[in-house]
Amino acid sequence: MIRIMKQHLQEALKGLSKVVCTKTSLPILSCVRITTGKESVTVSGTDLDQWMECQVPAEVAEPMDCIVSLEGLREFIDGGDTRNMVCIAAAGKNIRLSMDVAGQSMERSLHAMPMDDWPPSKAQPKTMTPVTKDIFGIMKLAYPSASKDDTRRTLTGICLDKNAVIATDGSQLVKLNFTLPLKEQVILPPTKVLVSGFFKDDGMMGVVMEKKDITHVNFQSGAWRYTLRCIVANYPNFNQVIPKDEDLKNRIVFTAEDISMLEKSVPKIEGYKDDQQGIVMYAGRNGVKFMSRQPSSSVKIDTKAEYKGMETMAAMNRNYVMRALELGFTEFRFCDAYSPFMASGKAGIYVFMPMRNVRDIESCWKKLGITPNKEANMSEKKAETAVAGSKAETQPAAPKTGMQFKPQEQTTPAADTFEELRTAAEGIRQAAKALADSAVIIQRKIADAQRAVKLKEKDYKETRDLIERIRAKAA
Template sequence: MKITVESQLLAKNLNVLKKVVPNNSTMPILGCFLFKVDEGKLTIIASDLETTLQIQTEAICTEEKGDFAVSADLLIEIVKSLPDDSLTLNLSKTELEIESFSGNYKMAVDDASAFPSTPETKQENEVSLEAHVLNKALMSTLFATGTDELRAMLTGVCLDFQKEALVFVATDANKLVKYTRNDIKSDEAKQLIIPKKPIMVLTNALMGKDETVKIGYNVTNISFEMENTVMICRLIDAKYPNYEGVIPKENPNTLVINRAELLKSIKRISIFANRTTHQLVFDKKGNSLTILTEDKDYNNKAVENLTCVGDGDDLKIGFNARFLGEILSNLTSEKVKIEMSQPNRAGIITPIVTTEDEDSILMLVMPVLIAS
């Protein structure tokens, strides 16, 4: 078998596929890429048993059908080090030879039959989204996922298919993000939880794409299909918590403030915060916001005053500076609105937008008990 492919294109696709390859596995074959030629077309596949990613790559193949597995790390290292050139991959029974302008390189191949088969892709339901829409939704929520494996449902992003909208939700119990697409509706209400790793793989694959993504799902798997790329991953088998129940509905105390200035202030203030609690205090009085922190263990203090547009009663409330900073960093609007009710209830942060897009985003951060 002989395959001719451009080195730059191959390197680009291998870098996307590498995100799936596990760092450590009891199955050595999972450390390989599977090259599959069918009807003269080349498809490269990576899998970790939970997630399978396959990318069809432009190439000239001398045979109609065939496959082989090759070390992912070794192949990426040599391909990315080669200049932009046309590569020829020559396959024999035991080795793969790579011919380039720079030289010839040989590496062992593994038995392709040992590579895990692609999961069942028969889907019960389907929905289509533009690639940039899906990428924005996933990137807006991914940072808020949890890491506690004992609460597996919080380690992924929930896709909540509703009759009126499609909602993407992520929370780690300290912060929560709810991203809503009002232009995508579903005949059947359904919640699916996608693990963090395949989302990171998918967002990487979606980068710069200008095409439609077809999403199909059944009880155990979800698939994302584009023109030359297909990703299938296993869903988290758990029930997502009632996220609507933790979002306060009545929040009469609000302030509108410049997002970038607030974020800079929080970063400066947090330098002096307690290294365990990361606590800072918002003291809202009229159209003025005072942010202060104190670390009594080291006798450190910091205070800054910012101008805002305030409404409702004056309020003093504590937040975790790290969580607040993550939320503001993942928004892009010039100004944000912060809604609060009481010192022991969550604060809601939403962007102030002037466009009439079919999406909306709500971010929530839990309060921290103010130290006496």
């Protein structure tokens, strides 16, 4: 029998619920394993891609190793005084739980799953290196910039590099500075544990190698130990899309007062027709302002930002502006209204693409009563042609939408299985759509033919009836 303070057990189950699936086709994966030590118990759970365990102080009367439902255990200890002690004891093929509630002794039996059904533990790293708790906060900050498109599996994760944590979805990229004990890049999928920044204490980090690839990463933080399966793939060359400092001749520096004001006001700017997230930023002799793309909107958000550069009117996604402010970056630099913007600070950099082919941008100049100079009034097509012409020998022209990545190595990379799968799935989807459209057309033709047959039958019947009436009169 073992006795555990309810508060400690609740905290362990709360963390394990981020890994353990309560709804699964494998009942064993909805359970937790409780293993005793000398003066503690280890509560663990897995979903076969993640393994998580927590050491909990306990009074151990006799050794025990059992597997019980997480939901059943959590339901029994829910509510009441958190200082109460929970007793867990073996009872044949069941586990008996007991606890005092409002002065009354409460008991419940839970079915114990067979020990042989428990998945084997993953191999542990050969060495573990100390890391500070800051790494968990940085990973949490990076994940919102990763792709939400499951067909782009590599970009759904974050990349841990030697000196930074990187995330991108092809239209935005964040690179947060942090020194990691890694010799190679590691891509971590978006798990509930990491996305929520669950770990709060300093700890250790290690990797598991299989052949030449890093397949699993192990973290230790306080009483927790967490292992997860990595995304084994080549991450895009993020350095290629980061603008060079010498190209960023326009610079905006927002004040702390601006940051606080913009965080509240930018989300309230009126959207534009079918583009509710698009807004416009003006930077020039009249300061730095944000406004709606909607010609009928006269709202202009003034800032106290310092600006050095040419007069510019740029359309952008407000979510990217908010993201830069959320990361604490106060300095925005850019080359022109059509090239990547880079927000930066001590923590790192954030790069995002402005909008192109923007309609009604001229109305924004009129709102300010400004006639743009030739350089600012340059059409997008001319701007792209000029940029392409000046950089034709050094790099390819910028893409019309999103960021253009190059492979990290000069050698031809191996084909990405998931990219091939995505392409194949897209081809199947297009073929299925064409087939469905053809089926609709055929159904319409069949319906038309059926209506035509019914009309002919009606005409035939009416004609036959008329002939019968004529014959009857003639007789």
